[in-house]
Amino acid sequence: MDEQKPTPVDIPVDRMVPYRTRATRDKPIRWCSCGLSANQPFCDQAHRGTGHRPKAFQLPEDITVALCGCKATQNPPYCDGSHLAATARVIGSAT
Ligand code: FES
Numbered sequence: 001m002d003e004q005k006p007t008p009v010d011i012p013v014d015r016m017v018p019y020r021t022r023a024t025r026d027k028p029i030r031w032c033s034c035g036l037s038a039n040q041p042f043c044d045q046a047h048r049g050t051g052h053r054p055k056a057f058q059l060p061e062d063i064t065v066a067l068c069g070c071k072a073t074q075n076p077p078y079c080d081g082s083h084l085a086a087t088a089r090v091i092g093s094a095t
Helices: 083-095
Strands: 018-022 029-031 055-056 063-067
Touching: none
Parallel strands: none
Antiparallel strands: 018 063, 029 055
């Protein structure tokens, strides 16, 4: 089965922003890569059957990070500013 993966255009506009998240030292985090989780930016297993997998990571210190909400980042799970272009595409497709 070759399901089409969600693209940033499939992500609601209200998710086209990074999520400021407080990471706790050495506590594993599973970042949602598909955009379907109801618990953004964290994985809730909604990716099942999509071909997407969450990005699991942990940090060596307590720190606030900006996790990507638009799923267009080239540096997952972190926001790299790609949401600016992704938002422009969504707004452009609505006109
Ligand atoms: S929210 Fe995705 S790159 Fe910023």
